[in-house]
Amino acid sequence: xxxxxxxxxxxxxxxxxxxxxxxxxxxxxxxxxxxxxxxxxxxxxxxxxxxxxxxxxxxxxxxxxxxxxxxxxxxxxxxxxxxxxxxxxxxxxxxxxxxxxxxxxxxxxxxxxxxxxxxxxxxxxxxxxxxxxxxxxxxxxxxxxxxxxxxxxxxxxxxxxxxxxxxxxxxx
Numbered sequence: 001x002x003x004x005x006x007x008x009x010x011x012x013x014x015x016x017x018x019x020x021x022x023x024x025x026x027x028x029x030x031x032x033x034x035x036x037x038x039x040x041x042x043x044x045x046x047x048x049x050x051x052x053x054x055x056x057x058x059x060x061x062x063x064x065x066x067x068x069x070x071x072x073x074x075x076x077x078x079x080x081x082x083x084x085x086x087x088x089x090x091x092x093x094x095x096x097x098x099x100x101x102x103x104x105x106x107x108x109x110x111x112x113x114x115x116x117x118x119x120x121x122x123x124x125x126x127x128x129x130x131x132x133x134x135x136x137x138x139x140x141x142x143x144x145x146x147x148x149x150x151x152x153x154x155x156x157x158x159x160x161x162x163x164x165x166x167x168x169x170x171x172x
Contacts, residue, residue, distance in 0.1 A: 001054055001072050002164060005098065006079035007090050008060030011114045013037040015079060015151040016046050016057050019164075022157055023048045031154040043069075048161075053168050063094055070103035074171040075164065078111050082127060082148070083118040092131045099140045108167045109144045110160065117150035124148050 004012050014037045021031055040059035047054050055077070058066055076098065080091045095111070098104055111133075113124045124146070128134065137144045145163060149156035 001056060002075040002077060002167075003066075003069060003073050004055050004057040004077045004079070005063075005066060005094070006060060006112075007063075007081070007087050007094060008039065009084075010060065010079040010081040010087070010091070011151045012057050012060070012079050013040050013044065015077075015112070015114065015149070015157075015160075016044065016055055018151050018154060018157055019055070019161055020046055020048055022154070022161055031157075034152050048164065053164050055164075063097075066098075067101060067103070070101055073104060073107050075167045076104060076107045076109045076142075077160070077164075078109060079114050080111065080127070081115050082113040082124060083115040083121040085122050085127070085130070088127065088130055095131075096136070099136065099142060099144075105141045107142055108170070109140075109142045110163050110167075111144060111146045112156075112160065113146065113148045114151055116148045117153045117155060 004016055006012050014034055017035050018031055040057055044057040058069060078095055081087055113127060115121055147156050147159055
């Protein structure tokens, strides 16, 4: 099981829809226009076709009950909005909570800096510095990877799909 987490409005629903579409086409081809999305209230359970990966997206407003979903989680996609630095402290706090959770100690983590296509996005290097991400990674038990993506444009999504496939293979 892979959990897809992040604050409200960071683009988790669009990301999972785009990954599902991309996996259905073996990671190739044009994704077309972004599908319409609505804020997730509760959870979305999505199966990615390649290697039968299941992604459970939890709404950002549900963060107080995220721990009840940590069992059997082998991979974690954590999404941040690179165009909204005001949300950074909330996202950082959520990430620290996830990394300190005993049930997630063995999970592989991919931190996704989304919305890099927007003109107001903050550089990922600046965001990493503001979050002190190198220090967080150095102290974490988990294997942590980062990536820059645009769920809307599809930028970087093939890499996310590869990471999911590699992580899924390693956990089997």
